[in-house]
Amino acid sequence: MNNVIYEQVAQNTENSFFYRRCTSWYKSAIGYHQHPELEIGFVIKGGGQRITDDFIENFREGDIIIIPANIPHCWIYDKLACPADERIEEAFIQFPQAFLDRLSRFAKEFQETASFYTNLKQCLSVQGEGAEEIRHILLEFENYNEQQRLIGFLQILMLASCSGNSRYIGHHAFNGIPIHKNKQRLQAVYKYIIENYHRKITLGEVADHIAMNKNAFCLFFKKSVNEPFTVYLNRFRLQMAVTLLNRTDQNISEIAYAVGFADIPYFNRCFKKEYGISPAEYRSKYKR
The missing domain is CATH 1.10.10.60 (Homeodomain-like)
Structure with missing residues (x-):
């Protein structure tokens, strides 16, 4: 049985957040894991099923997901929902709670937005026009310099937190309790079903x-x-x-x-x- 992995997110003292865009084989995606950083994930190519805490649902190209700190999650790509070459592409931003704290102290205008993410206990799927704007920003990230990326990141945070632009994923808020052995077993069963x-x-x-x-x-x-x-x-x-x-x-x-x-x-x-x-x-x- 596969246990949850505690991911070590790359740290860079020169930047406020970590950004990555990558292409890989559909079966090489990281397994069930968690980390103390918040995450914004964007599926550029591919589809399958995702597990967030104790909830499982389909995902597809274009999905934008906000993952709060420490929530166990994984994306399991399905060959039938991926391109013919079996290659997937995704982009994500990971950032610590400390960034939100500094943002609140630096600019009162961002206090409400920062508070939204600080208190977030469920994953969010960003929808509608907000998702379309976020997709556009993330697809342009490769062409941005560091200052432009920071501005784009702040735009993403505001767009995803706006009322009407998102829906909660799962049945209930994550309570932060360490993952029980039975829950790990259930996640392992879900993953086995998805893959077989x-x-x-x-x-x-x-x-x-x-x-x-x-x-x-x-x-x-x-x-x-x-x-x-x-x-x-x-x-x-x-x-x-x-x-x-x-x-x-x-x-x-x-x-x-x-x-x-x-x-x-x-x-x-x-x-x-x-x-x-x-x-x-x-x-x-x-x-x-």
Whole structure:
């Protein structure tokens, strides 16, 4: 089982924050981790699923996420949601609480913005026009000098904190309590599903992955998620099927196999039970 990694963010005494833009293979993204710095993340290319504290959801190109200090998180890229060359691209800014403290003391005009991030206990997904402006700034960061980057960073902080420009991610605020062993196990299960849902997964192999026997794992997962593992796995696969129906021209059989269903009629029955219509009807109605 993979434990949470405590990331050591690069420190630079000459700058108030750390910025990086990188391209890599989709499977090389950092695992489940946390750090005392706040983070602004921008997905330039690629998609998949993200885990923030105890919440899992899809992400896609263009997403802008604000991560408060010490919240465990990871981005797990999915080959089916990435470019054909399997390369992803992302940019992020990390900055310490001390920067916000200095900002508050230096300029009263920024006290409200700094206070917003100081008190932030949930991840934020930036939406709408605010997200579009932030994307533009971050894409230009490579061409900025240090002074321009600082001004751009302050603009990003203001845009993301504005009412109506963001939504909270997850069910509740992060309480700062050290990560319990059971939560680490659950995150390891989520990660295993995300990386292997496209093939047959047995209860035994998942139980082995988190060092539990099969019966104990079944009880643990149902208690943690309020539904059996197989039900959760099927629902996750159906969600991925919806993504492919929306974003590709693959036929229904290809999609069923791609998300781990070996039996096409069974896939169709499961899909209709979950969404009320067949996969073909869903594509006809909702594909953008």
